[in-house]
Amino acid sequence: MNQVSRTTxxxxxxxTTLIAIWLVAPMLIVFxxxxxxxxxxxxxxxxxxxxxxESFFTSPQWLGAxxxxxxxxxxxxxIATVAGTIxxxxxxxxxxxxxxxxxxxxxxxxxxPPIIAGAGxxxxxxxxxxxxxxxxxxxxxIALALPLVVIAVNASLSGYDQSLELAAASLxxxxxxVFLTVTVPLIAPGVAAGAVFAFVTSFDEVIVSQFMVSPTxxxxxxxxxxxxxxxxxxxxxxxxxxxxGAIIFAFIFFQFVVAPLARRSKxxxxx
Amino acid sequence: xPQSPRTSEISTLSTRAIRTAALPKQRRPLSESGRKRPGLLxxxxxxxxxxxxxxxxxxxxxxxxxxxxxxxxxxxxEWFFSQPVNLQVLWxxxxxxxxxxxxCVILAFPFAFFxxxxxxxTRGLLMLVxxxxxxxxMVVRTFAWVILLQDSGPIGQFMKLFGVDxxxxxxxxxxxxxxxxxxxxxxxxxxIYTTMSKIDMRLLTAARSLGxxxxxxxxxxxxxxxxxxxxxxxxxxFVMALGFYITPAMLGSSREAFLSTLIQGQVQGxxxxxxxxxxxxxxxVVTLIILGVTSAIGRKTGGSVHDMVGGSKA
Numbered sequence: 001m002n003q004v005s006r007t008t009x010x011x012x013x014x015x016t017t018l019i020a021i022w023l024v025a026p027m028l029i030v031f032x033x034x035x036x037x038x039x040x041x042x043x044x045x046x047x048x049x050x051x052x053x054e055s056f057f058t059s060p061q062w063l064g065a066x067x068x069x070x071x072x073x074x075x076x077x078x079i080a081t082v083a084g085t086i087x088x089x090x091x092x093x094x095x096x097x098x099x100x101x102x103x104x105x106x107x108x109x110x111x112x113p114p115i116i117a118g119a120g121x122x123x124x125x126x127x128x129x130x131x132x133x134x135x136x137x138x139x140x141x142i143a144l145a146l147p148l149v150v151i152a153v154n155a156s157l158s159g160y161d162q163s164l165e166l167a168a169a170s171l172x173x174x175x176x177x178v179f180l181t182v183t184v185p186l187i188a189p190g191v192a193a194g195a196v197f198a199f200v201t202s203f204d205e206v207i208v209s210q211f212m213v214s215p216t217x218x219x220x221x222x223x224x225x226x227x228x229x230x231x232x233x234x235x236x237x238x239x240x241x242x243x244x245g246a247i248i249f250a251f252i253f254f255q256f257v258v259a260p261l262a263r264r265s266k267x268x269x270x271x
Numbered sequence: 272x273p274q275s276p277r278t279s280e281i282s283t284l285s286t287r288a289i290r291t292a293a294l295p296k297q298r299r300p301l302s303e304s305g306r307k308r309p310g311l312l313x314x315x316x317x318x319x320x321x322x323x324x325x326x327x328x329x330x331x332x333x334x335x336x337x338x339x340x341x342x343x344x345x346x347x348x349e350w351f352f353s354q355p356v357n358l359q360v361l362w363x364x365x366x367x368x369x370x371x372x373x374x375c376v377i378l379a380f381p382f383a384f385f386x387x388x389x390x391x392x393t394r395g396l397l398m399l400v401x402x403x404x405x406x407x408x409m410v411v412r413t414f415a416w417v418i419l420l421q422d423s424g425p426i427g428q429f430m431k432l433f434g435v436d437x438x439x440x441x442x443x444x445x446x447x448x449x450x451x452x453x454x455x456x457x458x459x460x461x462x463i464y465t466t467m468s469k470i471d472m473r474l475l476t477a478a479r480s481l482g483x484x485x486x487x488x489x490x491x492x493x494x495x496x497x498x499x500x501x502x503x504x505x506x507x508x509f510v511m512a513l514g515f516y517i518t519p520a521m522l523g524s525s526r527e528a529f530l531s532t533l534i535q536g537q538v539q540g541x542x543x544x545x546x547x548x549x550x551x552x553x554x555x556v557v558t559l560i561i562l563g564v565t566s567a568i569g570r571k572t573g574g575s576v577h578d579m580v581g582g583s584k585a
Binding site for chain 2: 004005009012013015016019020022023024026027029030033040041042043044079082083084086087089090091093094096098099102105106108109111112113114115116117118119120121122123124139140142143144146150200203204206207210211221224225228229236237240243244247248250251
C-alpha cells in the first residue's frame with residue numbers, strides 16, 4: 001500500500017518481527033528443553049537424552065492423566081458441540097426476546113472469572129460426591145465450552161443465506177432433509193471450529209479443574225501445573241512438547257482440512 | 272464485502288475474542304415466517320440444563336455464601352475491607368491487569384497495522400505467529416516462561432556475558448507482566464486487526480489530497496476508525512487479566528498473588544467459604560464495573576465512527 005512510506009514500513013517490520021519472536025520463541029524453547037539429560041531446567045542442556053519422554057511414557061500417573069484429559073476432552077467436545085449447535089440454531093431462528101437473553105446467559109462463562117465458578121463447583125461437588133468423577137468433569141467442561149461453540153456456530157450462521165433452505169423446501173424436501181442436506185453442510189465449518197474450541201477448552205482447563213481433581217483422577221494440565229509449582233521434574237517438558245506437537249498438528253489440520261471446507265461451502269452458497 | 276478465505280477464518284476465530292459484553296444483535300432480515308415458534312426454545316434445553324446445574328447453581332450458591340457463611344450478615348465483607356492484605360491484593364490485581372492491558376494494546380496496534388499492509392503470504396505467516404499461542408495451553412506457555420526467566424535460563428546466561436550475575440526476574444511482578452502480556456496478546460491483536468482490515472484506505476488518500484500530512488491523516492482518520500477494535504481488545508484483555516490465576520501463581524511469588532489465588536487459598540486451603548466467596552463477589556463486581564464502563568465507552572466511540580463513515584459517504 002502506497003499510503004505508508006518505506007521507512008515506516010521498515011520500522012514497523014522490525015518491530016513486528018521482535019513481537020513475533022516474543023510470541024513464539026518461548027514455546028519453541030520447550031522442545032530442546034525436553035531432551036535434556038539433567039534433572040533440572042538448565043538451559044541450554046549440557047547433555048541430550050530422551051529420558052524424560054521415557055519417564056512420561058512409563059509413568060502410570062502421566063499416562064493416566066493424558067488418558068483422562070483426552071477422554072474428558074473428547075466427550076466434552078461431542079456433547080458441547082451437539083447441544084451448542086442446536087441452541088445456536090434455535091436462538092438464530094427464534095424471534096422471541098427470551099432467545100436473545102438466552103444468548104447472553106450462555107456467554108456468561110466467558111466473562112465471569114473462572115475461579116468464582118470453580119469455588120462454587122468445589123462446594124457443589126463435595127456435597128454431591130462428584131469430585132474426581134469423569135461425569136462431573138465432562139459436565140462442567142461442557143458448561144465452560146458452550147459459549148465458544150455458540151460463537152463459532154453463530155459466525156457461520158450469520159454468513160449463510162437462509163433462502164437456500166426455503167428453496168430446498170419449495171422443491172419438496174422435508175424439514176429433516178432440509179436440515180441434513182442444506183443446513184448442516186453449510187454450517188459444518190463453524191461446527192467443526194466449535195468442536196475444536198470445545199476440546200481445547202477442556203484440554204487446557206486448570207482453574208476449575210483443580211477443584212474437581214482427586215488423587216485417582218488427574219488431568220494432564222493439572223499434573224503439569226502441580227509439577228511446576230511443587231517439583232522440578234523435567235517430565236513436564238516432555239509433556240509440554242507433546243502437547244505443543246499435537247497443537248501444531250491440529251493447527252495444520254485446521255488450516256488444510258477445515259479451512260478448505262469452509263472455502264468450498266462459501267463458494268457453494270455463492271456469497 | 273468479499274472476504275478472502277483467510278480473513279474469514281480469522282474472523283471466525285476472532286469472534287471468540289471480539290464478542291464481549293454485548294454480542295452483536297443479529298436480527299435476521301429473512302426468516303421463514305414472523306410467527307413465534309415456542310418449539311424452538313425446547314432446543315435450548317440441553318445446553319441450559321447443563322449450564323444451570325453445573326455452572327449457575329454452584330456459582331450463585333457460592334456467592335450467596337458470602338452473606339450467609341458462617342452466619343447471615345456482612346461480616347465477610349467487613350473482614351475483606353478491614354484487612355490491608357486483601358486490599359493490597361485487590362489493588363495489585365487491578366494495577367497489574369491495567370499495565371498488562373496497556374502493554375498489549377501498545378504492542379498490538381502496530382502489529383495489527385503491519386498485518387494490513389503486508390502481502391498475503393507474510394500476513395499468513397504472522398497470523399500463524401498470533402494464532403499458535405492462542406491455541407496453546409496456558410500451562411505450557413507459562414512453563415516456557417519459567418524456563419526462560421529463571422536465573423540459569425537463556426536470558427540469564429546471556430546477561431552473565433555482561434557481568435550480570437543474577438537475573439532476578441523470576442518471582443517478581445516483572446515476570447508476571449511479561450508472561451501475562453504474552454498470553455493475552457493474541458486476544459488484543461485479533462479484534463484490532465479485524466477492525467483495521469475493514470478500514471477503507473482510500474479515506475487516507477482523501478485526507479492527504481485535502482492537504483493533511485500523513486501523520487495527521489493517520490491520527491485524525493485512521494486512529495478513530497480503528498477505535499472499536501482497540502476498545503474490544505482492551506476490554507477483553509483487562510477482564511481476562513483480572514481473573515488470571517495460573518500465570519501469577521507460576522511466575523510470581525506469594526507477594527504477587529492475585530485475587531484468584533486468594534479465593535483458592537480461602538476456599539480450598541482453609542475452608543473459609545464465607546471469606547473466599549466474599550472475595551469472589553468483589554472480583555465479580557470489579558469485573559462487571561469494568562465491563563460496563565468499557566462497553567459504554569465502546570458504544571460511544573462506535574457511534575462516532577459510524578457517523579464519520581456515514582458522513583464520508585454523503
